[in-house]
Amino acid sequence: MSTIAPVIVPTQPxxxxxxxATAVIxxxxxxxxxxxxxxxxAIMLVGFGRDGISTMVLSTTSDLIQLPAVDLPxxxxxxxxxxxxxxxxxxxxxxxxxxxxxPIWLIGLFAFLLLLGFLVWASAGASIPIxxxxxxxxxxxxxxxxxxxxGVISERVGVxxxxxxxxxxxxxxxxxxxxxxxxxxxxxxxxxMLAGVLVAFVLAAFSIKYFVxxxxxxxxxxxxxxxxxxxxxxxxxxxNAATLNQPPKFDRINIPLLSEIPILGPVVFRxxxxxxxxxxxxxxxxxxxxxxxxxxxxxxxxxxxxxADTVGINVAATRFWNVSLAGAIAGAGGxxxxxxxxGAFGKEMTAGAGFIALAAVIFGRWDPIRxxxxxxxxxxxxxxxxxxxxxxxxxxxxxxxMLPYLVTIFAVAGLVGRSRGPAASGKPYIKx
Amino acid sequence: xxxxxxxxxxxxxxxxxxxxxxSRRDRPQTDEESRWHGVxxxxxxxxxxxxxxxxxxxxxxxxxxxxVTNDDVQESAGYFFSRPSDLLGDIWGAVSGAYSxxxxxxxxxxxxxxxxxxxxxxxxxxxFATPLIAAGLGVALGFRVGLFNIGGRGQMLIAAAIGxxxxxxxxxxxxxxxxAALVAGILGGALWGGLVGLLxxxxxxxxxxxxxxxxxxxxxxxxxxxxxxxxxxxxxxxxKSPASKETAIFPDLLGPDYNxxxxxxxxxxxxxxxxxxxxxxxLGFQFRAVGExxxxxxxxxxxxxRMYVYAMLLSGGLVGLAGINQVLGTTTSGFGATVDSGxxxxxxxxxxxxxxKPWGVFAxxxxxxxxxxxxxxxxxxxxxxxxxxxxxxxxxxxxxxxxPLVRAIFRLPTPSDTPRRARPIVVKEVAAK
Numbered sequence: 001m002s003t004i005a006p007v008i009v010p011t012q013p014x015x016x017x018x019x020x021a022t023a024v025i026x027x028x029x030x031x032x033x034x035x036x037x038x039x040x041x042a043i044m045l046v047g048f049g050r051d052g053i054s055t056m057v058l059s060t061t062s063d064l065i066q067l068p069a070v071d072l073p074x075x076x077x078x079x080x081x082x083x084x085x086x087x088x089x090x091x092x093x094x095x096x097x098x099x100x101x102x103p104i105w106l107i108g109l110f111a112f113l114l115l116l117g118f119l120v121w122a123s124a125g126a127s128i129p130i131x132x133x134x135x136x137x138x139x140x141x142x143x144x145x146x147x148x149x150x151g152v153i154s155e156r157v158g159v160x161x162x163x164x165x166x167x168x169x170x171x172x173x174x175x176x177x178x179x180x181x182x183x184x185x186x187x188x189x190x191x192x193m194l195a196g197v198l199v200a201f202v203l204a205a206f207s208i209k210y211f212v213x214x215x216x217x218x219x220x221x222x223x224x225x226x227x228x229x230x231x232x233x234x235x236x237x238x239x240n241a242a243t244l245n246q247p248p249k250f251d252r253i254n255i256p257l258l259s260e261i262p263i264l265g266p267v268v269f270r271x272x273x274x275x276x277x278x279x280x281x282x283x284x285x286x287x288x289x290x291x292x293x294x295x296x297x298x299x300x301x302x303x304x305x306x307x308a309d310t311v312g313i314n315v316a317a318t319r320f321w322n323v324s325l326a327g328a329i330a331g332a333g334g335x336x337x338x339x340x341x342x343g344a345f346g347k348e349m350t351a352g353a354g355f356i357a358l359a360a361v362i363f364g365r366w367d368p369i370r371x372x373x374x375x376x377x378x379x380x381x382x383x384x385x386x387x388x389x390x391x392x393x394x395x396x397x398x399x400x401x402m403l404p405y406l407v408t409i410f411a412v413a414g415l416v417g418r419s420r421g422p423a424a425s426g427k428p429y430i431k432x
Numbered sequence: 433x434x435x436x437x438x439x440x441x442x443x444x445x446x447x448x449x450x451x452x453x454x455s456r457r458d459r460p461q462t463d464e465e466s467r468w469h470g471v472x473x474x475x476x477x478x479x480x481x482x483x484x485x486x487x488x489x490x491x492x493x494x495x496x497x498x499x500v501t502n503d504d505v506q507e508s509a510g511y512f513f514s515r516p517s518d519l520l521g522d523i524w525g526a527v528s529g530a531y532s533x534x535x536x537x538x539x540x541x542x543x544x545x546x547x548x549x550x551x552x553x554x555x556x557x558x559x560f561a562t563p564l565i566a567a568g569l570g571v572a573l574g575f576r577v578g579l580f581n582i583g584g585r586g587q588m589l590i591a592a593a594i595g596x597x598x599x600x601x602x603x604x605x606x607x608x609x610x611x612a613a614l615v616a617g618i619l620g621g622a623l624w625g626g627l628v629g630l631l632x633x634x635x636x637x638x639x640x641x642x643x644x645x646x647x648x649x650x651x652x653x654x655x656x657x658x659x660x661x662x663x664x665x666x667x668x669x670x671x672k673s674p675a676s677k678e679t680a681i682f683p684d685l686l687g688p689d690y691n692x693x694x695x696x697x698x699x700x701x702x703x704x705x706x707x708x709x710x711x712x713x714x715l716g717f718q719f720r721a722v723g724e725x726x727x728x729x730x731x732x733x734x735x736x737x738r739m740y741v742y743a744m745l746l747s748g749g750l751v752g753l754a755g756i757n758q759v760l761g762t763t764t765s766g767f768g769a770t771v772d773s774g775x776x777x778x779x780x781x782x783x784x785x786x787x788x789k790p791w792g793v794f795a796x797x798x799x800x801x802x803x804x805x806x807x808x809x810x811x812x813x814x815x816x817x818x819x820x821x822x823x824x825x826x827x828x829x830x831x832x833x834x835x836p837l838v839r840a841i842f843r844l845p846t847p848s849d850t851p852r853r854a855r856p857i858v859v860k861e862v863a864a865k
Contacts, residue, residue, distance in 0.1 A: 202830075210834035215580060216784050217833070220826045223781055227822025228497075234817035235501040352644075355582070359641045398656035405645040412642065413635040 030102045031093040033414055034110055038085040045078030045117050050394070054120040055127035058263055065262050074124040081117035085110060119384075126391040133387050134267040134380075139341055141379025142278055143168055143350070146333025147357030148364065148371040149285050150196070154326035155366055156289060157319050158302040160426040162218025163203050164330050165354025166225035170195040171334020173229040176345035177237070179247035179338070188247055189274060189335045196331020197324050199225060204323040208316050211428040222354070230347050237345060245344045250274055274332065274340050281329060285368040298322055302422035305429040315429050330354075359408060366421055378404050485838050486831035487799075494824040495527040498816055502526035530816045537809025538802035548689070553805060555692040559762065561801025562695045563588075563754035563775045568782030568793040569706045570625075570750030575788040576710060577743035578723040583628060583643030584776020586650030587621040587748045591755030592771045593654050593663060594620035596673055599680035599760060601662070609679040610760070614698075617756025618749045624650060625748015626741060633737035639744070647776070655769040665766065673766045682761040695761040700794075702753055707790040709746070719743055751776065785829050800825060 052074045058067040088110045092102040119128060147164040154161035171192035179188025199221055207214040237245040250272035259269035289295035297318055300308040305315045338345050356378055364371030381404030389397045499505050505526055508518040536542060538557045544550040567584050574581035581587075595617025604612055624646060631637040657663040658671040665674045682694035710716040721729040722739045730736050758771050782800055786792030807821040831838050839846060 206830065206834055206837075210836055212830075212833040217830070219780050220784065220829045220833075223777075223822050224826035224830070227819045227824075227826060230819030231497060231817050231823060232501070234819065355644045359644055362638050362641050396656055396660065398652040398659070402649050402652040405648040409631070409637070409642055409645045409649075412645075413631050413637040 027101075028093075028096055029414070030107070031089060031096050034085075034089040034092050034102075034107070037110070037114060038082070038089045041085050041114050041117060042082040045082050045121055046075075049075045049078050050121060050124040051075055052125035054123045054125075056119075056123075057127050057129045058131070060129075060131050060266050063260065063262070063266060065260060067262050069127065072120050074120055077120045078117060081113050081120075084113050085117075088113070122388050122394065123391055124394075128387065128391065131263060131266050133383060134263075136383035136387065137376065137380035138267060138271075138275070139379075140382050141376045142275055142336045142340065143333040143353050144357045144360055144375035144378055145278055145282065145372050146336065147330050147354055148360040148375050149281055149368055150326040150328075150330030150333070151358055151361035152326075152364075152366055152368050152371050153285060153289070153298070153329065154200075154323050155361060155425045156302045156422055157298045157322040157326075158305060158422060158424045158427065158429070159204065159207055159319055159323045160214040160218060161203065161323070161326060161330075162215050162358065163199055163221040163225075163354075164357050165350060165352065166218075166222040167196040167199045167327050167330035168334040168337070168350045168354050168357075169222075169229055169348070170199050170225045171331035172337040172349055173232070173334075173345050174331075175335035176245055176247045176338040180244050183248055185248050185250045185339045186273075188339050189332060192335035192339075193328040193331045196327040196329070196334065198327070199331075200324045200327025203327070204320045207428065208319050208323075211430065214426050214428075226348060229345075233345065233347050241344070247338050247343065247345075249343060250339050272340050274336050277332065281332075282368060282372050285329075289368060299422070302424055305424050305427075309429070309431065315431070319429075330357075333357075362421070363408060363412060377407070381407065481844075482835045482838050483832055485842055486828050489831050489838065489841065490824045490827035491531070493827055494820050495531070497820060497823065498530050499523045499526050526814075530810055530814045530820075533810040533813040533816075534803070534806035536806075537813075538806030552690060553809075555686065555690045556805040557798065557802040558696050559691045559693070559801075560804040561798045562693075562699050562761070563757050564778055564782050564800050564804075565699045565794055565797030566695075566702055566757060567751045567754035567775050567779030568786060568797050569702055569790060570621075570747040570752075570754070571779045572783035572786060572788040572790070572793045573706060573710070573719075573750060574743060574747040575783060576723045577719045577739060578726065579629075579632075579639050579740065579743055579747070581625065581628070581643055581744070581747050581751070582640060582777075582780065583625065583646050583748075584751045584754070584779050585772045585774075586643070586647040586776070587624045587751040588755030588758070588772040588776050589650040589654045589769070590624040591617040591621035591752030592759045592767055593657060595752075595756035596676065596759040596767055597663060599676035600674045600766075603677070604679060606679045609677065610682070613676075613680040613760060614753075614756055617759070618752045621752015621755055622745045622749035625751065626745040628748075629741035629744025632744070633740045639740075651769060658769055670768075672768050675766045676760060676764045680760055681764050682757075691762075693761040695757040698753065698757070699797075702750060703790045703794045706750070706793075710790065715742065751779070754779070781825055781829050785825075785832060 054072045054074050054077070056070040056072065058069065059065070088106060092106065095102055147168055150167065151161045151164050174195035175185075175188035175192035178191035179185050182188070203214070203217050203221055206212040206217045252270055252272055253276070255269040259265045261269070287295075289298065297308065297313050300311075301313060301315050301318045308318075309315050334350065337349055342349065357375065360371045360374040360378060363374040382401070385397060385400035385403070388395070388400055502522065504522040505519065508515070508522045512519050537553050539554050541550045541553050544552070567588065570587070571581050571584060595613045598616040599609070599613040602609070602612065628639050628642045628646065631642050632639050654663070655671060658673060663673045665672055684690065685692045685694065685696065708716075710719065718729070718734045718739055719742075721732065721734055722736050722743075726736045729739075754775055755772065758773075758775075759767055763771060778800060782796045783793055785796035785799070786794070803821045803825060807818045810816050810820075811818050836846075838844070
């Protein structure tokens with residue numbers, strides 16, 4: 001990463017789109033980045049090329065439309081993919097020479113090809129179940145997406161939300177407890193949202209009313225929730241596991257027709273209620289933030305609270321209620337741990353997911369859609385590791401596990417660059 | 433403006449900063465009398481009494497949790513109206529039992545015969561406090577420069593891996609070996625921290641993301657090295673390193689009966705160093721200037737990005753001291769990938785409680801060390817889960833960070849010389865953007 005860095009400095013870090021003044025500035029960052037990845041990819045795919053046949057299984061047995069499994073000769077695919085990567089990098093360089101921008105879909109295609117090449121390379125002589133891989137990725141990403149949405153709302157309104165981890169954990173604990181007692185997963189979900197709101201209330205009260213540094217409150221709240229849930233787990237849930245910690249899980253709902261779309265259908269449309277709520281939440285938050293009065297006020301308060309106050313927006317109240325809303329969303333993500341995937345509550349079961357969600361928020365540049373994509377990327381990378389370790393990957397599993405985090409560092413250092421958050425995020429507003 | 437971290441904490445929390453300016457304002461009057469007057473006023477109205485009350489409040493909340501979840505209390509609550517005294521007795525029994533076990537496990541055990549035996553828990557407290565103080569200093573240093581170092585875990589792991597390797601694989605004479613391992617560990621932590629600073633300075637990558645990510649990278653890297661790399665114990669399937677050589681281990685300070693080791697003295701030295709660095713050195717002045725306002729610092733001719741790199745190097749080095757302390761002092765029989773035991777995260781609360789001041793961090797570290805040492809005996813003697821300590825610790829920090837809340841609860845008068853008007857500076861800062 002530090003090898004690319006010196007090149008970046010003299011050029012414009014992030015040229016504004018379509019700005020007339022930037023027309024002559026050639027930003028070599030993208031082609032150089034693509035070139036480095038092409039070289040790395042070629043070393044792996046061709047230099048350390050493996051022989052054998054890689055099989056991509058594209059359908060599950062329950063699908064209506066059965067796609068045949070695709071057999072790819074590993075070494076030949078590696079060579080083809082490397083050449084394609086080289087072509088894209090060269091094209092990008094040619095575009096930049098002509099002072100044009102590399103289109104985003106080209107970078108997407110590059111990433112897809114690189115990934116495909118890696119999958120084929122890693123699965124030489126074995127088969128990879130693509131729907132299973134994607135399904136697992138989505139289910140790992142669901143709590144991250146909820147957490148990231150909560151983070152986006154909270155930070156857009158000007159309150160840094162480091163307490164996502166605590167909100168997820170509180171949601172997971174409460175939903176397990178309530179769903180076990182009532183036998184209703186839906187009540188568990190509501191309870192989880194309420195727990196998230198409670199944590200958010202504390203965050204909001206301390207940061208908005210008492211002007212305590214928001215990062216401090218967030219960090220401390222994580223510890224507090226971890227302590228309270230751990231304490232209650234040991235004292236109450238563990239001794240009475242049969243009555244208090246056996247929540248019923250949500251049933252899977254297959255959406256007719258849509259769930260029969262090849263490859264994507266089983267992944268996206270054979271999910272539990274909580275995942276459908278997540279799809280809705282992503283769209284609602286996106287539309288809400290960028291296309292409604294509510295969103296405009298929210299962003300105004302987060303960018304320039306004094307201006308918002310001047311035009312008559314109640315800054316403290318806007319912040320308070322939106323942070324609470326963010327808590328409810330993150331709490332719902334916590335419920336997915338107990339009602340969607342794992343089942344019973346376990347101590348520290350969120351295992352740092354809240355921090356990953358926070359990284360997704362920043363990686364996604366405080367934008368709900370981008371943050372969701374970042375969360376999906378994290379989910380995919382973690383699940384890829386577990387799938388590859390089952391089929392016996394040539395790479396030590398630790399390095400596979402490390403990959404998503406390394407990719408994030410690369411991305412944040414190289415692509416996102418000087419990402420700029422909401423201007424007043426983290427700053428208390430004191431009405432004078 | 434663009435590389436101002438949008439969510440780094442300001443060097444001192446706005447609410448917490450209400451008192452330090454007051455004492456600073458007193459400083460110019462150098463004659464002894466007014467200084468003592470200022471100290472007296474600070475004790476009665478300022479942060480000292482708030483800190484004590486915060487601890488009391490947090491312990492009260494902890495007591496409620498202990499009482500509510502206690503079996504005896506739940507039983508006697510069932511017949512509260514026929515014999516209320518039973519309930520009160522049981523509550524008292526549960527709470528006092530837990531807290532006296534906490535005290536006896538962390539300060540002085542009255543059950544032992546001699547003073548030398550009775551004081552053992554306190555030396556254990558200092559042992560637990562040692563890495564907390566070191567890592568807390570590192571995090572606090574970052575806070576003062578406006579950087580939020582959540583990467584304590586990774587920095588400790590890398591420090592333990594590099595320093596630990598020197599400790600078990602290299603043959604050196606007594607003394608030199610210890611110093612070599614120590615330096616290697618500190619350098620390891622500094623390397624891992626400095627990487628974050630370099631990324632921030634060069635590319636503007638947000639340190640909150642990079643430190644979190646590097647935590648995971650370090651964890652998996654060290655796991656791999658323990659399983660197949662140069663940290664593996666030959667002939668063992670356990671992902672655990674060989675034991676540190678005798679020549680590299682920190683000597684005991686009080687003889688073999690106590691666990692207290694050289695690490696504690698090193699941490700005192702580190703505290704003095706950090707204090708000197710932050711309040712007496714040229715570099716520390718630039719650090720604080722960047723932490724207070726990076727734009728103003730840049731205008732004043734300070735290279736902000738260079739300060740970020742230096743600060744993360746030093747911060748990582750201090751956290752690395754905590755990591756190498758684990759390998760050379762606490763778990764000398766070989767370490768696994770969890771050698772950090774959560775200290776990197778605890779250090780954040782320690783730094784917050786210590787208000788990012790070196791001696792404050794020192795005191796906070798000893799307090800948290802006492803909680804840690806006492807929690808084990810509390811769990812053993814009374815069956816109260818260790819997690820209660822987390823609750824109490826976090827509540828202490830929360831209450832201390834919000835003096836108005838504590839004042840409201842105890843109906844203390846609002847001190848007239850800590851004006852709320854001092855704060856709107858922040859608004860100007862926002863307005864300037």
